[in-house]
Amino acid sequence: MLSDDLLSCSVAGALVVPHFLKEHDHPWLRALLEEHERFIGRPQRELEARLREPLPCQSPPRKLRLAIQVLSRFRPSPRKTAVPPRRARALVFGEAARTLALPHNVLSAVAASLGVTHEDLQDSLFGDLPGERLVGAPAQPFSTTELALRSNLALVQALLCRATVVRIEVEGNTRTLVRHAKWRGLICTVAERSGAADATLELSGPFVLFRHTRLYGRALGELVPLLAWCPRFRLRAECVFQGRRLSLQLGTGDPIFPASAPRRYDSRLEERFAREFRRLAPAWDVIREPEPITAGDTLVFPDFALRHRSDPARKWLLEIVGFWTPDYVARKLALYRGAHLSNLILCIDEDRNCAEADLPPEALVVWFRRQVDAVTVLRMVETAHCPG
């Protein structure tokens, strides 16, 4: 987590406002990248010493420290030395303890026994220390834009590390956020929908009930790069910052480095079905992860929506019950029974051994082995009456 002195932000009323690195910061970011590049292959301590001095152009101190911190995350590479440093230390310090000779003489004696020069041995002694490691180059060279975006992400995540509760109004990609929340042990509740948002998620941890804890800050911060893949979002986080309770707000378009694209499909089964159906049914849109459906006090996320292009009222929700555990199948079917959906198609693997009585009575069912037959599904959506 970034320390307070690296957080480039200000407090305005009850809000903490991050000072994002933007285009006007590019000149000094470019200068910083050039300096970094100049020191690639040289000891880390030399770069650190250089960066303690000002850059050739004006740079805001906090933003600069933040960007330096982000750059330093690229691990320096170990240095090649004439003698492995650990061995050099064992021999030199052992010999120094054994004899009463002067340090210079000890080094010379050990160097001679190893067949290396005095200087090489001296150089090897601490060649593996962090400051002695060599400045590494990123796998892909950084652009100023990328460094700015990565710094902004680090800044926002550091602020969210101080957060207790996060509320996100989101449109699209909700499932990814909920899945992440589950994986990180967060409690995720869904409030009433507002406006065009698919859902309003409130994320916090169990212990938040008792204390303004930072326990979940890291998990909450990990949501930020995922938000970039939501077509629209608005985030509001309750943070404890400088001893005060403040809010952090983020929204669509904030310049933050995105996570790599989330996987579009959960399985090859789903991917193959989507591909086949699109090929066979050009008149139908295949919508991956349509908006969630309320089922009692929970939400369910159907795998697909199939919507007729010229008649959007003809819309079917499709769920593929594939390689699931019996408990999960039972729970999922119970949810769908509770949802009372009249436009649901369930594609069920025959190996799941689902009893007819467990299935939602309103649902159309397609049984499959190994792969879902897109032709059968197409015939079903074309011929069955869609309640709309």
Next chain:
Amino acid sequence: MVVPEAYPSLGIGSDRPSQYQKVWRAAMKGGARQNSDHAPIMKLRFDRGTILLTDPSKDLKLAEAPGVLWDPRVNAHRAPASRYPALKRWLLERGARFEDITTPPRPMQEAWSDVDLRSYQEAALSAWELGHRRGVVALPTGSGKTRLALAAMHRTRLSALCLVPTRVLLDQWVREISRVYRGAVGCYGDGVRQRAPLTVATFESAYRHMDQLGDRFDLLIVDEVHHFGSGLRDEALEMIVAEARLGLTATPPRDAGAVARLAELMGPTVFELAVADLAGGFLASLDAITLYLDLTPAERSAYVSLATVFNGVYADFRRIAPDVSWADFNHHAARTAEGRRALSSWRQMRRLLALTHAKRRALEALLGRHRCSRVLIFTADNEAAYAIAREHLVMPLTCDIGRQERDDVLERFRRGDIRTLVSARVLNEGLDVPDADIAVIVGGALGEREHVQRVGRLLRPSEGKRAVVYELVTRNTIEVGQARRRRQGLVVRRSAQL
């Protein structure tokens, strides 16, 4: 409010019968059972550092139960795990029926060997037992706090989680437990996650994983417990159900707020002895010698100009806000260019004083004089430690030196193959450093607590041993006051309960 389907562990409709081991049918004291046999039974479930209570009887006023709050997110009552013992007592007193959380597995009794204690350790353990197995024991470094913890685990026969501050101590504790317990010893930290009835975890791992570990142990032991009480990681101690709690430290906190918080988390200080209480008997006798040194004219000139920049800003700040802390000053100063210059000057002053010309000369002389002794050199920072290592060819022990090499170096120091070690922080706390007779304190940064821990490194007793601590202090600098303050930690405290 709607709960996403993708989050099944919220406790709604996700009962896990295997987790519930006991149904408490409490002995009713003159009252009828509150639930009929057919009514749903209340369930207590450990949920990520908390206790979740579901299906309570309508007659039970859970809002009055210790630590319990209504959690609207999951429509259930919830309490911090640390309140579990009090909550359970409260429920039993009211004759409530409930499915309890799983009882943690106990260590194998036949796997234990006897753990002998010295008289003061026995007294400390008795004081802890008398304090209902809750409390902090403060004993000097080298007086056998780990031994005391082993005896507590052995005698209580409880499953135990031991928290230690560093990875080095993690290994050390696992080794120490394995010496007296033949069963598996669990380990959480340094990339390892193994759970057993006796488990050792670093503070960091405990903070991260207590949501999974918190219901598996009846006894919590915290080494170097002074790290808790004012920090962010206190929650780790609130997320565990263990009722028996033993804190160990050589330097209990003195700040009233931290003392109170630690008492809440672990219990009050039940036994305390200082270095002076045991020196000459259970600990080695000790001579403390302070060498006052001068700066060279060039160093003095640099020091004065740096001090002028710093003092100007700092004095102004203290005039406006006389009672604020150093952290507040840092925070304030970082906002202005003048403040940043002052902080930079402060750092440069510290760097200058870390290893002055006179300190180098004095150290050379001391190393020459004690060439045949085992010597520990303590510095203010790693930079000074490496400079000394290069100049005098003495082995540095820093955070940069890997674990295997560190173990190897300590073993060689034990055997006498290496006679001098230099370190900034690593040797300060907890590490089982083999017997040393001489310490040279070239610089320090952390005050009284650090000083007590450093001096403690010399106190392991042996026949006729008289340890010597040299402090190198630069005249007419900030070091004079720092040295005076840090020595406060060595004075006699009290010899209670012996």
